[in-house]
Amino acid sequence: MRSEQIRSTFLDYFRGLDHLELPPGPLVPDERDLLFTNAGMVQFKPCFVGASRPPHPRLSTAQPCVRTVDIDKIGVTDRHATTFEMLGNFAFADYFKREAMAYALRLLTEGYGLERDRLWFTVLRGDEESVDLWRGLGVPAERIQPLGPDDNFWSMGVPGPSGPTSEIFYDRGPSIGRDGGPAVDSERFVELWNLVFMQYERGRSDDEILGDLPGRHIDTGLGRDRLAMVLQGVGNVHETDAVLPTLRAVREATGRDDEPSAHRLVADHVRTAVRLIATGVRPGNEGRGYVVRRLLRRAVRRLVLLGVDEPVLGAVADSVTEVPGGVAREVVEREERAFRRTLRAGNRLLDTELARGPLRGETVFKLHDTYGFPVDLTVEIARESGVAVDTDGFERLMREHRERSRAATR
Structure with a gap:
């Protein structure tokens, strides 16, 4: 049925x-x-x-x-x-x-x-x-x-x-x-x-x-x-009929079918992001916009791990059947290009610090402030590598940063 x-x-x-x-x-x-x-x-x-x-x-x-x-x-x-x-x-x-x-x-x-x-x-x-x-x-x-x-x-x-x-x-x-x-x-x-x-x-x-x-x-x-x-x-x-077109688009974009878990994650996250974009939500750094941004960034990172080096999510976005065709493609493509640049810039620092052991709050803050790495993505990558993260130290540095910013605008 x-x-x-x-x-x-x-x-x-x-x-x-x-x-x-x-x-x-x-x-x-x-x-x-x-x-x-x-x-x-x-x-x-x-x-x-x-x-x-x-x-x-x-x-x-x-x-x-x-x-x-x-x-x-x-x-x-x-x-x-x-x-x-x-x-x-x-x-x-x-x-x-x-x-x-x-x-x-x-x-x-x-x-x-x-x-x-x-x-x-x-x-x-x-x-x-x-x-x-x-x-x-x-x-x-x-x-x-x-x-x-x-x-x-x-x-x-x-x-x-x-x-x-x-x-x-x-x-x-x-x-x-x-x-x-x-x-x-x-x-x-x-x-x-x-x-x-x-x-x-x-x-x-x-x-x-x-x-x-x-x-x-x-x-x-x-x-x-x-x-x-x-x-x-x-x-x-x-793999149900409503989602399968998007899953197939992900498989076509990666050119492989040996990573079903990763393919399902990308299909799911793009589908949700497209639905939200179609309602008027745009990627951002807070609230609803941050959810869209996080979903797309998780999808992009998984594609990078699969060896997909060029932007491909525009075609995947077009496969989502629940919204009018093409309504979200431009937004998705722009977000993917921006985050691929972020990944290239920050991955070297992150890989170096992960090899040294627990991530210090200062490192997490630098990844966030200088390279645009969301803290939850840093924590996720570290968890996959079995490395602890000093999130308390990061939060302290973020509070200090906000206080300096407020003081500078007075």
């Missing part, structure tokens, strides 16, 4: 359950504490906290998302990506756990044809109500696993609505990994759908619960790209 059909099947199903389909929210949200839309519920935050009323008690969306919290896992695991589409159904003081579980289970098995005996379920440890509800839907007790709040409690990562979750996983088989369910192997047992039971107001951390929300709500997210990986029988999310 192609990705577009996965989306239409989801939206049609929930339309039949009286859900009003709404367009996706912007990828760059009107949310001071949030760089990018990282879940389908972001545009509905005011509804969850009682600040506004939804247009209908039941809603559904297909939401493009960006998350970079797992950036170090890109290309390493089969399931992680920095941009993806989240298919969501939402209920505002309408149905709750029982219905959300039943709707999800029926769609996965009857709508998408997944084998029921390959589905596993997790709940927040201590949430016996959810265990009983899954059991009531015919799920065997041995395929329901209680996990801690790191796995089964959800929030936006900023103050706002939050709640316990129950997640649905698919067993990809013994060729992928160990038996024992998602508590044992999250590659073999890949998470597909997260059911969030929104009922709490979160403070500055998940440990700070300010109280109950005005009502109990449902927020779910089905990862379209992960489901496509399963339904299309491919090895990772980057």
